[in-house]
Amino acid sequence: MLITNAVLLNIFSKAGRLDARDAAAIADLPSREILIKRDMDVSPDGETVFVLLEGWVCGYKLLGDGERQICSIHIAGDVPDLRRLLLMSSDLEYRTLSHCRIGLVPAQLLRDFFGRSAAIPRAVLREVSISAGIAEEWVANIGGRRAISRVAHLLCELVCRLHAARGAAQSTYAIPLTQTDLGDATGLSTVHVNRVLQQLRGRRLLELNGGQLSILDRQRLAEVAGFNHKYLHIAGASLGWR
Secondary structure, eight states: HHHHHHHHHHHHHHSSSOOOOHHHHHHOOOEEEEEEEETTTOOOOTTTEEEESSSSSEEEETTSSOOOEEEEEEEOOOTTTTTHHSSSSSSSSESSSSOEEEEEEEEEHHHHGGGGHHHHHHHHHHHHHHHHHHHHHHHHHHHHHHHHHHHHOOOOOOOOHHHHHHTTTSSEEOOOOOOHHHHHTTTTOOOHHHHHHHHHHHSSEEEETTEEEOOOOOOHHHHTTOOOOGGGOTOOTTTTTO
């Protein structure tokens, strides 16, 4: 089975056990894989869903003044634009934050499951609903938290998701985000992000150097962030956080 199909099978299984026929059909879906360099737009045609197999991707919008607002960050194992199956289009652009390997699947073939399967539409709705909940948390983060809490909250979320994807807690994580990326995701200038990271380092909460994030005190970092992992709906994702 291709890795793309295996990732889809894993995602669609989260909402409940798939029957043998659905699992076999997903395994047999035609898919292909491509490599994309860092800082490149991911631009599949409108009838293709992409699966992130390796690397990091962000969903973003360009604002009227030309500034970029990052609206989502995706890691390996995500299907960033799954709502395309329901809405037929997307209002976000996607760009690589690292070198990426991406799987491509015809959207209509996935939509065809909606008429003959109960489990797969339920799984799609689950994933889209979780993504909507994460987006709501991002809005609250930007609109309601002070700068140090915004950055801390985003980093807590990413660590939580990386832990869930890898199945084990780590003290250091490879996170290929620049200070500009962090600023575009939290509504802060690069200068302000730099100042916040210095504050977090000064409090002995974390260090971020050369794309390597070291968490020095998870509990205190979560307290600064006001972080509660429940909105992620990942079993066992708390890593000791509340």
